[in-house]
Amino acid sequence: MNRKIIPALLASAVTASACTIPTDPLDNNIAYPFRAQVQNATRPEVHNKYMNLFEAGGGDRHLFIGPVGVPTYDLTLVDGVINHVPDGVRAVIGGEIDHTTKMFMTGRGDPRAIFKPTYACNPDTDALQIELRFVTWQDQPTGGHxxxxxxxxxxHEFRYYPPGNTLVDPNRECIKVTLVVIPTTDLPPQTSTTLSTSTIPATSTTTTSTRTSTATSTPSSAPFVDLTSSGFRFVGCAPEERWTTDGAFRTLPDASTSTDTNTNAACAAFCTAGGFKYAGTEWSRECWCGKAVVATRWPATTLASLEGCNFRCTGDEGEICGGDARLSLYEKCDSGEACENVVFT
Known part of the structure; x- marks a missing residue:
């Protein structure tokens, strides 16, 4: 057979088997409740999983695909923005900027993530579906994904990948995904949900319009690790830019790494090798270093201030490595001085 004919035959076969796409454009509002499904047929670790909401400080909801977070069955779309009305939050992009930027839900005025509902064919079943195609980050150029x-x-946490991004973290690939609208009426009934046990608040409760989920855990990890024998003292749980209004960027901006073996000692060693005085762990797997701490970010010395650092380290679940945009902050002791951790009251 003529080789030039084969591609045309394959294309016609695909066309013949594909679902029929309606020509009428979809409105930018979806009033019926839905779940947001993630699709990338080439990546089974994320394909066909669902967006969960994870309660964070200040009323924010972070976005994950399992096992972390609470399944959410009552999302809506308002002017292209994903909303969760029961919590009064909407999808935005901002904070925790590195090679990518965090997408989360909040009631504040952060730049909103704008999507366009579009008909498409399901990659597995060929059934007609509605995708939420990313358009722009509010007030930013269009593009990215x-x-x-x-x-x-x-x-897995949700991020925004900017257009033309050439910075790639080989240790933390960000997998491109498509968001798909799954009407709640198309889903089997659920009788219970669970929150992640990776954080250690005393009690947390998350409520949606259709179900309530409560998780209670007892702190099993000390709020910090004693590194004084290694020449570092613990000084507190320091906020990142999302919890402050000082206009600064990172609390420790000079160097960073991210690993599946992160511990506070490993982070301190990494920062020491770079000649930095301060080391901080965050989000379980991140390590940040600095020559100094942004003055407005110096942590408080109350016991309550430690509650924001509650994520277990990827390298040792018996340790705490920061939290949601919060650093477990360690300072290198000066030579000749007593190396003692800060006392919290």
């Missing part, structure tokens, strides 16, 4: 990258407890 939504991706998910590995996080704690074998979960």
């Amino acid at each position: 939504i991706c998910v990258r590995s996080s704690f407890e074998e979960s």
